[in-house]
Amino acid sequence: MMESKDLIRLIYNSIGIMTPFLLAAIGGLFTELAGILNIALEGLILIGAFFSVIFVAFTDSLFYGILLGILASMVVALIFGIVSLYLRANIFVSGLATNLFASGITIVLAFHFFGTKGNIIFKNVPKLPRFSSAFFQKIPIIGDTLVGQNILVYLSWLIVVIAIIIIYKTPYGFRLRGIGLNPGVISSLGFDLRKYRLSAILISGFTCGLAGAFLTIDLGAFVPNVSAGRGWIALVAIYLGNRNPLGIVIASFVFGFAESISNYMQGAVNVPTDFVLAFPYLVTVLAMIFYSIWRHAKEE
Amino acid sequence: MNIKIKKTNDLIVNTLGLAITLGISIIIAIILIFILSEEPRRTIYYFFIGPFANKYYFGNMLDAAMPLIFTGIGISIAFKSSVFNLGGEGQVYSGALVATIVCLALSHANGFIGGFLALLSAFFVGALLGGLSGLFKMKWDTNELISSFLISNAVILIVNYFITGPLDDPKNYLLATYAIPFQYHLPKILLPSNLNMGIVFAILTAFLGYFLMFYSHWGYEMKMCGLNREFSRYGGIKVSNYYILPMFLSGALHGLAGGVSVLGTYHMCIKEFSFGMGWNGIAVALIARNNPLGVLLSALFFAYLNAGAKAAMINSDVTFELVNVVQSVIFYLVTAQAIYDIIRYKIKRD
Numbered sequence: 069m070m071e072s073k074d075l076i077r078l079i080y081n082s083i084g085i086m087t088p089f090l091l092a093a094i095g096g097l098f099t100e101l102a103g104i105l106n107i108a109l110e111g112l113i114l115i116g117a118f119f120s121v122i123f124v125a126f127t128d129s130l131f132y133g134i135l136l137g138i139l140a141s142m143v144v145a146l147i148f149g150i151v152s153l154y155l156r157a158n159i160f161v162s163g164l165a166t167n168l169f170a171s172g173i174t175i176v177l178a179f180h181f182f183g184t185k186g187n188i189i190f191k192n193v194p195k196l197p198r199f200s201s202a203f204f205q206k207i208p209i210i211g212d213t214l215v216g217q218n219i220l221v222y223l224s225w226l227i228v229v230i231a232i233i234i235i236y237k238t239p240y241g242f243r244l245r246g247i248g249l250n251p252g253v254i255s256s257l258g259f260d261l262r263k264y265r266l267s268a269i270l271i272s273g274f275t276c277g278l279a280g281a282f283l284t285i286d287l288g289a290f291v292p293n294v295s296a297g298r299g300w301i302a303l304v305a306i307y308l309g310n311r312n313p314l315g316i317v318i319a320s321f322v323f324g325f326a327e328s329i330s331n332y333m334q335g336a337v338n339v340p341t342d343f344v345l346a347f348p349y350l351v352t353v354l355a356m357i358f359y360s361i362w363r364h365a366k367e368e
Numbered sequence: 369m370n371i372k373i374k375k376t377n378d379l380i381v382n383t384l385g386l387a388i389t390l391g392i393s394i395i396i397a398i399i400l401i402f403i404l405s406e407e408p409r410r411t412i413y414y415f416f417i418g419p420f421a422n423k424y425y426f427g428n429m430l431d432a433a434m435p436l437i438f439t440g441i442g443i444s445i446a447f448k449s450s451v452f453n454l455g456g457e458g459q460v461y462s463g464a465l466v467a468t469i470v471c472l473a474l475s476h477a478n479g480f481i482g483g484f485l486a487l488l489s490a491f492f493v494g495a496l497l498g499g500l501s502g503l504f505k506m507k508w509d510t511n512e513l514i515s516s517f518l519i520s521n522a523v524i525l526i527v528n529y530f531i532t533g534p535l536d537d538p539k540n541y542l543l544a545t546y547a548i549p550f551q552y553h554l555p556k557i558l559l560p561s562n563l564n565m566g567i568v569f570a571i572l573t574a575f576l577g578y579f580l581m582f583y584s585h586w587g588y589e590m591k592m593c594g595l596n597r598e599f600s601r602y603g604g605i606k607v608s609n610y611y612i613l614p615m616f617l618s619g620a621l622h623g624l625a626g627g628v629s630v631l632g633t634y635h636m637c638i639k640e641f642s643f644g645m646g647w648n649g650i651a652v653a654l655i656a657r658n659n660p661l662g663v664l665l666s667a668l669f670f671a672y673l674n675a676g677a678k679a680a681m682i683n684s685d686v687t688f689e690l691v692n693v694v695q696s697v698i699f700y701l702v703t704a705q706a707i708y709d710i711i712r713y714k715i716k717r718d
Contacts, residue, residue, distance in 0.1 A: 165700040176693060340533060353522070
């Protein structure tokens with residue numbers, strides 16, 4: 069059976085794995101609060117993943133490379149936003165368009181610049197710095213699982229804190245939540261709904277870009293369609309987290325844990341890889357169904 | 369009289385809007401080719417003329433339209449009822465696998481009976497996958513858009529397991545199952561291309577879908593639910609049925625797309641062969657404004673783009689995924705209301 073050392077390892081891994089879910093879901097929370105079902109998260113993650121690893125390789129700088137990767141993701145988010153809000157396209161369809169665009173353009177550019185549609189490996193991309201602090205170490209029981217994660221993990225926690233402040237403590241956050249609850253009221257107060265929604269979409273572009281960077285930088289490589297459904301799972305995390313940041317943290321951890329277990333099974337038990345890969349999706353869809361049953365029961 | 373004028377006006381606006389959308393996508397295709405290709409003129413030639421170069425390319429283009437007709441109608445039925453089926457990819461793929469399994473299991477049965485059973489199973493496996501999301505939606509208000517997508521993604525991986533695991537034929541050099549027995553192959557139409565009787569099934573399905581949607585009681589109730597569920601409830605329609613039924617039919621048509629592709633075109637289930645059929649079905653339905661007969665044309669257009677990209681890839685120096693970028697432009701613009709408003713405004717002013 070599993071020992072406590074293994075369990076700590078499992079949780080440590082989960083905290084790493086949950087990071088892209090968490091980042092994408094926190095960004096997606098802004099759009100969700102503004103009344104937009106943002107299915108473009110998936111594509112935005114992919115764009116961030118592709119461009120951040122390439123720009124890190126070209127600029128030889130983690131900071132500038134990731135920044136440019138985020139910028140690329142925000143540019144695509146801007147296109148998505150303009151088409152949906154100003155050209156008034158159906159938001160699901162333009163979200164799908166964004167995902168299709170992301171998966172197409174990354175492969176086209178990879179083929180054009182690197183001559184391959186497979187994995188692109190960069191030798192000069194450094195690993196993300198890891199961070200150890202005595203402060204985390206002192207926390208009982210879970211301390212060991214929090215220490216030594218890479219810098220983006222801690223950054224994602226900081227982003228959660230900032231998101232909580234923005235959403236609950238600023239006029240911007242109040243208005244954004246108001247739009248989701250009753251757009252008519254906010255617009256009758258003289259605020260331009262589209263600007264608020266566009267800003268929320270751009271925020272989701274920012275966090276998804278970072279989520280993408282997390283996927284490729286430590287790997288030092290771009291793998292086609294590396295986002296692998298994470299944007300969709302993040303979307304479910306927003307619902308399961310009851311549309312609030314702390315709930316999203318918990319939901320993301322659950323999905324991180326599910327994936328971490330499936331990685332563990334791959335090594336420990338003789339289960340076909342495809343089943344192992346399907347496991348996070350099954351967990352997600354089951355979680356979603358249980359959540360809606362629970363909510364349904366509560367309403368009645 | 370006024371109503372008639374409004375109708376013709378709408379038709380003009382829609383057609384013009386669509387022409388603008390498709391025109392922009394073609395212009396973007398040309399710009400991309402000029403940026404990406406070393407020999408842009410050759411690439412453009414193959415991209416646009418390639419599909420008509422000979423019987424082989426032309427027949428294959430028509431054959432590629434066949435599954436898109438099925439998936440396009442499947443999506444239209446769902447959209448008309450205002451439910452979203454984003455699980456198309458997995459539904460097509462699992463339909464293909466199940467049809468293959470039935471054919472392999474009945475290796476000595478009569479071609480008609482066995483083939484019919486194979487397609488029936490493909491129909492029902494797709495229907496089951498789609499219908500599940502409809503059921504969850506009806507019972508607990510689970511978002512069908514996300515649930516269908518997630519179920520589909522899990523199913524794709526499980527299908528992959530069967531193709532590369534227990535059903536993998538070690539003798540072929542593909543990641544593919546054993547080939548289905550000869551008696552199940554649908555007759556070819558335009559040799560040497562892959563075009564086969566499946567296209568006839570697809571066209572018949574389009575007419576059937578048209579009849580169902582516009583001239584049947586079911587179709588009427590489904591459309592009413594799509595327009596306004598509360599109103600339909602007051603009108604005495606049992607609205608809860610119209611979450612499951614559209615998803616069920618939508619999934620079923622996707623399953624058929626996979627099944628007919630195996631019996632008609634591929635004669636085995638090849639890993640990832642159906643990728644894109646589900647997503648493209650959505651674009652095909654949107655371009656056709658959810659009209660099954662319109663789907664025939666828009667599926668052909670999408671097949672043309674795909675065939676062009678394939679010809680350009682084989683004969684020149686661009687990669688096939690270029691077409692995904694072009695298709696995403698169509699996706700972006702096809703529902704953009706602003707385009708239609710501008711046209712309406714121009715027409716009114718003149």
